[in-house]
Amino acid sequence: LSRAEQVTIFRQRTGHNRLKHHLFSRFKIGDGPNCPCGENRQDAQHVLQDCPLLDDARLKYWPEPTEMNQKLYGSALQLGITAEFIYASDLTI
Numbered sequence: 691l692s693r694a695e696q697v698t699i700f701r702q703r704t705g706h707n708r709l710k711h712h713l714f715s716r717f718k719i720g721d722g723p724n725c726p727c728g729e730n731r732q733d734a735q736h737v738l739q740d741c742p743l744l745d746d747a748r749l750k751y752w753p754e755p756t757e758m759n760q761k762l763y764g765s766a767l768q769l770g771i772t773a774e775f776i777y778a779s780d781l782t783i
Contacts, residue, residue, distance in 0.1 A: 691766055695773035701783050702734040702772070703762050708782045709733055734762070737781060738772070744779055751775040 691699070701707040710732035711723040725732035727743045737744065738761050751771050752761075761772045776783055 691769055691773070695770060698773045698776055698783050699762060699769050702738070702776070705734060707734070709737065711736075734758075737779070738762075738775070747775060747779050751778075 705712055710720055710725065712733070713719040714721075714723040723731040723733075725736055725741055725743070727741050729742065730736045730740065732741075735758060738748075739758055751774065756768075760768050762769075764772075
């Protein structure tokens with residue numbers, strides 16, 4: 691993995707990222723912790739597993755159901771796929 695990919699994965703693992711939930715909960719930045727989809731707070735779990743706005747991208751990168759643990763702690767190949775998904779989704783991590 692490149693350094694940038696490693697940082698992206700680490701930020702998702704720890705929750706210290708630039709997603710709305712962390713920015714609002716920790717620093718009171720933004721209008722709230724919720725995802726633009728309106729269904730839940732925007733955190734790693736929601737983005738990688740549940741957000742309906744990212745369903746198409748999620749299916750492109752993970753055609754089969756994939757556990758969160760694999761996405762954040764799997765092989766180097768799996769971590770690379772996770773990083774690519776995040777970049778393709780235009781998420782700022």
